[in-house]
Amino acid sequence: xxDGIDGVALGVFLFFFLLVTVMGFVAxxxxxxxxxxxxxxxxxGGRSFGTFVAWFLIGGDLYTAYTFIAxxxxxxxxxxxxxxxxxxxxxxxxxxxxxxPRLWSxxxxxxxxTPADFVQGRYDSRGLSLAVAVTGILATMPYxxxxxVGIQVVLEVMGLGGGEDASVLEKDLPLLLAFAILAAYTxxxxxxxxxxxxxxxxxxxxxxxxxxxxxxxxxxGGWDNIxxxxxxxxxxxxxxxxxxxxGLFPGIGAAQWAYGSLALGSALALFMYPHSITAVLSTGxxxxxxxxxxxxxxxxxxxxxxxxxGYVAIAANVETENAQLAIPLLFESQFPSWxxxxxFAAIGIGALVPAAIMSIAAANLWTRNIYKxxxxxxxxxxxxxxxxxxxxxxxxxxxxxxxxxxxSEFAINLQLLGGxxxxxxxxxxxxxxxxxxxxxxxxxxxxxAGMLYGTWTAYVQPSATDPTVTHFGSPLALPPFVDETKIYxxxxxxxLNLLVAVVLTVALRAGGVDEGVDSTDPEDYRADADDxxxxxxxxxxxxx
Amino acid sequence: MPTGTKVLLGVLLLVPIVxxxxxxxxxxxxxxxxxxxxFFWFQFVLIPVTAVMTSLAFLVTSRHERAGxxx
Numbered sequence: 052x053x054d055g056i057d058g059v060a061l062g063v064f065l066f067f068f069l070l071v072t073v074m075g076f077v078a079x080x081x082x083x084x085x086x087x088x089x090x091x092x093x094x095x096g097g098r099s100f101g102t103f104v105a106w107f108l109i110g111g112d113l114y115t116a117y118t119f120i121a122x123x124x125x126x127x128x129x130x131x132x133x134x135x136x137x138x139x140x141x142x143x144x145x146x147x148x149x150x151x152p153r154l155w156s157x158x159x160x161x162x163x164x165t166p167a168d169f170v171q172g173r174y175d176s177r178g179l180s181l182a183v184a185v186t187g188i189l190a191t192m193p194y195x196x197x198x199x200v201g202i203q204v205v206l207e208v209m210g211l212g213g214g215e216d217a218s219v220l221e222k223d224l225p226l227l228l229a230f231a232i233l234a235a236y237t238x239x240x241x242x243x244x245x246x247x248x249x250x251x252x253x254x255x256x257x258x259x260x261x262x263x264x265x266x267x268x269x270x271x272g273g274w275d276n277i278x279x280x281x282x283x284x285x286x287x288x289x290x291x292x293x294x295x296x297x298g299l300f301p302g303i304g305a306a307q308w309a310y311g312s313l314a315l316g317s318a319l320a321l322f323m324y325p326h327s328i329t330a331v332l333s334t335g336x337x338x339x340x341x342x343x344x345x346x347x348x349x350x351x352x353x354x355x356x357x358x359x360x361g362y363v364a365i366a367a368n369v370e371t372e373n374a375q376l377a378i379p380l381l382f383e384s385q386f387p388s389w390x391x392x393x394x395f396a397a398i399g400i401g402a403l404v405p406a407a408i409m410s411i412a413a414a415n416l417w418t419r420n421i422y423k424x425x426x427x428x429x430x431x432x433x434x435x436x437x438x439x440x441x442x443x444x445x446x447x448x449x450x451x452x453x454x455x456x457x458x459s460e461f462a463i464n465l466q467l468l469g470g471x472x473x474x475x476x477x478x479x480x481x482x483x484x485x486x487x488x489x490x491x492x493x494x495x496x497x498x499x500a501g502m503l504y505g506t507w508t509a510y511v512q513p514s515a516t517d518p519t520v521t522h523f524g525s526p527l528a529l530p531p532f533v534d535e536t537k538i539y540x541x542x543x544x545x546x547l548n549l550l551v552a553v554v555l556t557v558a559l560r561a562g563g564v565d566e567g568v569d570s571t572d573p574e575d576y577r578a579d580a581d582d583x584x585x586x587x588x589x590x591x592x593x594x595x
Numbered sequence: 596m597p598t599g600t601k602v603l604l605g606v607l608l609l610v611p612i613v614x615x616x617x618x619x620x621x622x623x624x625x626x627x628x629x630x631x632x633x634f635f636w637f638q639f640v641l642i643p644v645t646a647v648m649t650s651l652a653f654l655v656t657s658r659h660e661r662a663g664x665x666x
Contacts, residue, residue: 137638138615141645145608148649275630300622300634307618315616338657345650351642359635579660 056210057383063392064209064399067255068229071248071400075236078243093241093411093436100246105334105343107249108408109327110350114256116201116402117194117466118354124374126361129285131300134358138314140351143321148344151322152337153484153576159332160575165412166328166480167420173483175567176491177424182498183476184420187325188446190469191413194324195450197466198406200375202229203454205395208379223455229399234447237407238440242333245407252404255397257353259382263363263394264356267385271366277359280366305536309527312538320474320541323481325412326405337579406447414443467526471505471541478545478552484576487569493555501548508540596659607652611645 100108118136125133154169163169166187171180203226211225236244268274282299301310321327334340364381371380382394418439423430430438479494514524527537559566614620621637628636 131634134635134638137642141615141638141641142612144645144649145611145652148652149608273630278630278632300624300632301618302622304619307622310622311616311618338653341653341656345646345653348642348646348649351645352639355635355639355642 057388057391059388060383060392060395061209061211063389064205064396067251067393067396067400068232071251071403072232072236074247074251075232075240075244078236078240078247093439100333100335100339104246105330105339106346107253108246108330108333109343110249110253110347114253114350114354114401115198115405116398117197119256119357119398119401120201120204120375120378121197122354122358123361123364123378126281126358127364127369127377128361128374129281129288131298132306132310132313133361134300134355135310135313135317136358137351137355138310139317139321140354141348142314142318144344144347146318147322147331148341150481150484151331151340151344154328154480155331155334155337155340156578157484157571157575160578161571164329164332165325165416165419166323166476167416170479170483171420171424172570173487174479174491174494175569176495179479179491179495179498180420180424182495183479184416186472186476186498186502187416188413190473191325191409192446192449193453193466193469194326195406195409195413195447196453198402198409199226199230199450199454201402202226202399204375205379205398208376208383209395226454227451229403230447230451233403233406234444237410237443237447241440242329242408242411245404245411246333248400248407249404252397252400255393256401259390259394259397260353260356262390263360263382267360267363267367267381270385271363277362277366281362284365308536308538312542313526316474316539316541316545317470319477319545320470323473323476324409325416326409329412329415330408406450410443410446410450411439413446414439414441417442417446468506468509468523470526471509471544472502474541474545475501475505475548478549487566488556489552490556490559490564490566492564493552493559496555497548497550497552500551501544504547505540505544508543512540600655600659604652604655607648607655611641611648615641 122133122136154166157163157172158169161168161172163172165184167180167184170183171177174180206225206229268277271277278299285299298306301307322331331340334343360378360381364377367381367385369377369380369384371377379395379398383391386394418435422438423435427434475498478489478497482489508528509526510522512523512525512528514520525537526539526541528540528543529535529537530543615638622634624632624634626633
């Protein structure tokens with residue numbers, strides 16, 4: 052890390068930061084609504100985004116500062132399992148294609164804004180709906196915190212935030228400023244702000260990654276050289292540990308199970324996150340979602356290239372104890388100052404967009420499923436919008452406390468916990484889109500079992516490489532009755548969740564326990580924007 | 596929807612879900628491509644393949660929806 056501040060890089064960074072700030076405030080007038088005082092307008096951008104905007108917005112969810120920093124950091128640290136991000140983002144699109152159009156249709160018929168709204172309407176259970184809402188908010192907070200960690204990492208490498216001896220205020224002031232700006236324009240413009248800023252963000256990221264993956268390998272002697280440098284480093288760390296702790300690819304069976312289960316678990320979890328569902332519900336028709344499922348893999352390609360930058364950093368002799376700094380340090384050491392500024396702006400803005408969408412989604416959940424359902428049942432549209440705006444601030448503030456108060460290693464472990472939690476809402480949401488066979492109380496019990504088991508199992512995992520880390524050290528755990536093959540905890544927990552739900556459903560149905568009233572109609576799951584008479588069999592066929 | 600169309604859609608959507616999960620299939624170093632081990636470049640190839648298959652699935656469903664809308 053260089054000692055001084057690179058004026059050119061900082062100048063370019065600030066330029067882009069100011070640009071998106073102005074855009075964030077102007078966004079309130081974009082596709083202007085009569086008033087932003089309703090949740091549909093503030094929280095879903097008027098529900099009218101087309102393929103083009105949706106592509107950027109949904110891509111913004113997938114493609115965060117976390118992926119920019121953490122995925123290559125895993126490869127840099129010698130763990131090829133980190134490349135699971137690629138199969139994960141491949142699997143996720145066919146999954147979206149199959150079930151999200153159904154969620155879109157039923158939500159547009161009934162005016163649902165959040166996944167918990169749907170669960171309430173489908174199962175007639177305020178308890179289950181509350182569980183889904185709370186899980187969503189809980190899982191989103193560490194995710195927002197990680198976006199702020201991304202900004203922090205860039206600021207640190209740029210030399211802002213002072214050195215070791217800087218005062219607390221000096222150290223965190225730049226992050227606080229970035230945070231205040233984000234909070235202010237999310238408050239005024241709602242979902243329109245990140246949708247508009249996403250254009251800048253993605254343009255910058257595409258440019259930076261394309262330059263990085265073309266320029267850097269040429270500069271560093273080709274991919275041959277890069278992979279052999281990575282192989283050397285991995286061999287050295289295996290030798291130091293006295294056992295194979297790393298590999299250039301998951302060569303042994305146990306690592307392959309880890310790889311596959313992480314990919315599948317993450318793909319299933321992604322579209323349970325409230326912010327992903329918010330982005331999907333903001334689209335203008337169900338075909339926008341399907342078309343996007345076909346277009347979005349372009350992001351996966353860049354994500355893969357980005358992941359490989361972790362190996363590129365090894366070949367470029369980037370030396371750091373904190374693997375998360377590897378990519379910013381790589382950019383700083385290899386690019387001219389002005390382009391380093393562009394690259395850092397890409398990471399920084401890449402963190403702002405998802406952070407804004409996530410806080411809006413969490414605010415929607417709070418407003419609809421906790422405030423309106425339990426606190427003020429007769430809330431007007433204006434009151435709802437007011438609540439959501441305020442809560443978007445509170446959620447971000449919570450995330451900020453996370454980042455400033457806890458070591459960043461811990462933040463990443465909580466993100467892993469977020470993935471485990473959010474997947475526990477899958478049975479209620481996804482299975483609920485197809486059948487109402489599972490009983491509402493069985494779903495609630497399954498959810499509770501999955502949450503407890505997942506949280507506890509994650510808590511007791513020590514780190515494989517760092518003996519000082521005794522809790523939340525790994526996303527993987529041994530399934531019951533298995534000795535060697537670890538798999539992703541979220542998958543284990545959701546399997547327990549489903550098992551409990553199925554067994555209890557049989558019992559509750561045998562006992563004739565009231566299952567509530569379904570306020571949705573089978574036709575609702577197929578409705579489209581202008582055409583109420585969409586072919587009936589379509590989704591059954593796709594789901595078969 | 597005719598059975599043939601259902602099967603076609605099933606294949607178009609299942610292949611991109613199942614193939615990435617068959618990790619032993621591609622966890623190999625060779626054959627390398629411009630210095631990139633098989634494990635990595637194979638997964639890069641899967642991405643456009645998935646895009647093409649979901650695009651075809653989109654065309655099939657939207658054609659079917661149009662035909663159904665005429666009823």
